[in-house]
Amino acid sequence: MMARSFSPPWWAKNPHIQTILPVLTMVDPPQLSRQRLELSDGDFIDLDWVNDPHSIDKSTGKSPDSIIVILHGLEGSSGSHYVRRLLNDCHRLGLCAVVHHHRGCSGEPNRLARSYHSGDTQDMSETFAYLQQQFPQAKLCAVGYSLGGNALTKYLGELQADSAIDRAVVVSAPLQLSACAKRLEKGFSTLYQWHLIKALREKLTAKFNQGTVVDQASVTLQQVDTLKTFYQFDHKVTAPLHGFAGVDDYYAKASGLGSLLKIKRPTLVIHAADDPFMNEEVIPSADQCSADVTYELHQHGGHMGFIDGGSLFKPRYYLEQRVISFLMESDEGCG
Structure with a gap:
């Protein structure tokens, strides 16, 4: 799949239209299956699957070739507009994907006083370890949005060549x-x-x-x-x-900015210069990124928007096609 270059229509060049319109025109998600994952500290998180590999007859021994792990933003969930769109595209393309909910974000309060934060890599590490154990033949890819993107950047920098993730995309992350x-x-x-x-x-x-x-x-x-x-x-x-x-x-x-230089897995970072959640301090220089980081800065796009066509009532998006295109880019990717 080839990605389109991003060019917003005249009516979507305002950053707040890019940020708010996707919420107002949310699409319905595909049917999801939920799984509870018990954590090592006694708490839990919930995973929402599309094309759930657990539903495959175990007697066949069939395992997915790849799994795309989706990490939502602050107070997001599988119901967030950007997650729904990616889940729909994964469902249409027959790709296995799973939403990792941060603690307390799946509709039920978590058990402990602690919750989640922008640099929290502990819970995603447990999710990745579970997926590796259950589906050892599957390549793992990850997409992190906003807070989830910052935390994913931290994880990739901490684990470097030992990362469980083969390819990653980071979208609209508050790296500073x-x-x-x-x-x-x-x-x-x-x-x-x-x-x-x-x-x-x-x-x-x-x-x-x-x-x-x-x-x-x-x-x-x-x-x-x-x-x-x-x-x-x-x-x-x-x-x-x-x-x-x-x-x-x-x-x-x-903050994830300092982790970019340590990343040892192919990683795409997407920012919009007009993102109303950020300023130029989140934009890394070339010498702050490792050779495995592809940095894509657009003049427009808002916060997790990137509308590139359609209409006010039915916008079309650049983001999902770019994400999936990068993850499927080579034989080593998650296609």
């Missing part, structure tokens, strides 16, 4: 977390921050009410609604729940 947090405190971007922080506060409130969080966070139940920005939430909640000294320590250690 501090800069992205500041960007979301300005202009129209504050609306995106408000929407996401509201969802995070609701989850935190539920954990207080269920007794999951007692004194691990640096706030009380009564103070949850005072958290208005990512800096505040990450300093008072994300950092203490996940073992960081504070927000600055978390942002420094969890």
Whole structure:
């Protein structure tokens, strides 16, 4: 499959149209099958499959040639617009794909006080290890969106040649977390921050009410609604729940930018220069990327948008075709 070059239509050059219209014109997902994966620390995550290899008659010994692992963004799920589109394309092409839900993102609260964060590679490592054990003949590819893309970048840099992933795509990843947090405190971007922080506060409130969080966070139940920005939430909640000294320590250690140079697997990184979640600090220079990293920067595209045609009511997208094209690019890929 050859990828089209990306050129947005005149009506979709605004970054907020690119970011918001995909949410308003969400497609229905294919039928999915859900699997619960118990984690080593007593918590769990849920996996949603399309073309589920578990449903194949075990007596045939048939195993998928490849599995595409999808890592969603902050407060996303298999129901997110960008995940639905990729699942639909995988289903149409007969590709096996699985959505790795971050803790608490599959519609049911996770069991522990901790949740997930932008640099969390522990849970995806357990998912990858499970897939390797269950389907040893299958090549593993991964697609990470936004927060999931940053975490995937961290994983690829940490594991390098020992990565369980054969090929990867990283989309709209906030590779410099501090800069992205500041960007979301300005202009129209504050609306995106408000929407996401509201969802995070609701989850935190539920954990207080269920007794999951007692004194691990640096706030009380009564103070949850005072958290208005990512800096505040990450300093008072994300950092203490996940073992960081504070927000600055978390942002420094969890940002994926420094991992690009360590990657030893073919990896495509896609950014839009007009992404309202980011600024130029997330854009790596050539000497910050290893020889295995292909970096694609577009002037337009918004945050996980990349509409390149169609109409306002039925947009057409560049992103899914580019992702699948890269993963199937060679005999060593996930085709």
